Amino acid sequence: MIIKLFKLIFILFFINFSIFSAFAENKKVEEISKNLRCLICQGQSVYDSNSEFALSVKILISEKLISGSTESEIYDFLKSKYGDWIVYEPEFNKSTLLLWILPLFLFIFGGLLIVRKVIINRSIK
Amino acid sequence: MKIKLQFIFVFLIIIFVLSIFFKSLFENKNYIPEKIINKLDNQSITEFYSSKNYKLKDLFSPEEYIILNIWASWCVPCRQEHLHITNLSVVDNLKVVGLNYKDKKNNAGKFLSDLGNPYDIILIDKNGTESIFLGAYGVPETFLIDSELNILKKYIGPINLEDELEIKKLIK
Numbered sequence: 231m232i233i234k235l236f237k238l239i240f241i242l243f244f245i246n247f248s249i250f251s252a253f254a255e256n257k258k259v260e261e262i263s264k265n266l267r268c269l270i271c272q273g274q275s276v277y278d279s280n281s282e283f284a285l286s287v288k289i290l291i292s293e294k295l296i297s298g299s300t301e302s303e304i305y306d307f308l309k310s311k312y313g314d315w316i317v318y319e320p321e322f323n324k325s326t327l328l329l330w331i332l333p334l335f336l337f338i339f340g341g342l343l344i345v346r347k348v349i350i351n352r353s354i355k
Numbered sequence: 356m357k358i359k360l361q362f363i364f365v366f367l368i369i370i371f372v373l374s375i376f377f378k379s380l381f382e383n384k385n386y387i388p389e390k391i392i393n394k395l396d397n398q399s400i401t402e403f404y405s406s407k408n409y410k411l412k413d414l415f416s417p418e419e420y421i422i423l424n425i426w427a428s429w430c431v432p433c434r435q436e437h438l439h440i441t442n443l444s445v446v447d448n449l450k451v452v453g454l455n456y457k458d459k460k461n462n463a464g465k466f467l468s469d470l471g472n473p474y475d476i477i478l479i480d481k482n483g484t485e486s487i488f489l490g491a492y493g494v495p496e497t498f499l500i501d502s503e504l505n506i507l508k509k510y511i512g513p514i515n516l517e518d519e520l521e522i523k524k525l526i527k
Contacts, residue, residue: 269492272385282457283492286483293484311490312388 259291262301265318266308275318387511392490395504400485403455403463403477414476415502420449420526423498424474425486427456428466430494436513437470440497443519444473449526453477456486456494499525 260277266287268279276284287308294304308316320326399408415421424440426433444451453474455463467474480486489498497510499522507525510518 267386269386269388282483282494286457286487289482290484290487308487311392311487312492313386313391315386315388 255292255295258295258301259288262291262304263288265305267316267318269312269316388490388492389509389511393506395490395498395500395506396488397504398485398488400454400478400480403453403460403479409476409478411504412502414450414452416450417502418448419502420507421498421500421502422449422451422522423454423489423500424451425454425456425480425489425491425494425496427458427494428462429458430456432513433495434470436495436497436515437473439514439516439519441471441473443522444475446523446526449522450475454485454489455479457481457483 263277263284264275266276268274268276268281268284268287270281270283271279274284276287291304294307299307305317314321320329322330395411397410397412399410401408422440422443424436440451443449451474453476455477457480478485486492486496491498493511495513497514497518498506499508500506508522514522
């Protein structure tokens with residue numbers, strides 16, 4: 231009786247474990263595919279799209295994850311095939327320097343303007 | 356005077372922004388991965404009939420060019436370009452390789468028996484991942500490659516008479 235119970239628990243544990251690990255892997259595929267643009271239905275992410283291309287990319291991601299690739303390796307692989315455009319986050323390089331720097335610059339500039347105004351107001355008082 | 360200057364400044368900025376918006380109304384904003392990779396990997400792909408694996412490089416005889424055509428029976432433009440692929444299949448130093456994309460074997464067989472089989476060899480891409488390795492993202496897509504697997508030309512979408520003539524010219 232006890233042995234049977236143990237067997238049952240063991241089987242349940244095993245099923246649970248396999249479901250959980252499949253779930254975790256799907257989570258990772260989801261996470262990566264949300265950061266990728268679909269080339270067929272532009273404006274959608276690979277995660278949202280159900281085009282043949284997007285479905286294939288999702289399969290490829292899970293295959294790569296199973297074979298032990300890291301997330302950034304997968305991005306690099308897809309970038310090498312389709313260009314930087316496929317990832318949502320633009321890479322930091324010469325041509326995107328302005329894109330990254332400008333908001334920071336504007337933020338500092340605006341901050342300085344406010345500080346200046348405050349100082350002037352205080353000195354008037 | 357100062358207010359007038361400010362007004363002109365704001366007006367100019369608005370004109371500038373509107374002109375950018377207006378200009379981009381007519382621009383094509385679709386991204387096409389035209390020339391990202393210049394060379395294909397020597398990947399191994401399964402053959403359609405025998406289910407044997409072939410490396411891409413092994414498909415070449417020396418001094419030969421390959422047309423790698425991605426097609427599927429469910430793809431309507433593939434029927435359109437089929438005539439041109441057939442015309443290319445009789446060119447001497449050109450091998451026509453088909454890559455059957457996400458298709459059912461029966462349907463693909465029927466497509467070929469209906470329209471004729473121009474391919475010297477047909478490979479299968481069952482779940483679309485082989486095409487990602489090629490840098491392709493849909494059907495139909497056609498690559499002209501040399502024996503070193505350099506991509507000489509890539510056609511996204513169905514090829515037409517003009518493309519057919521261009522390919523013939525390129526491999527002369």
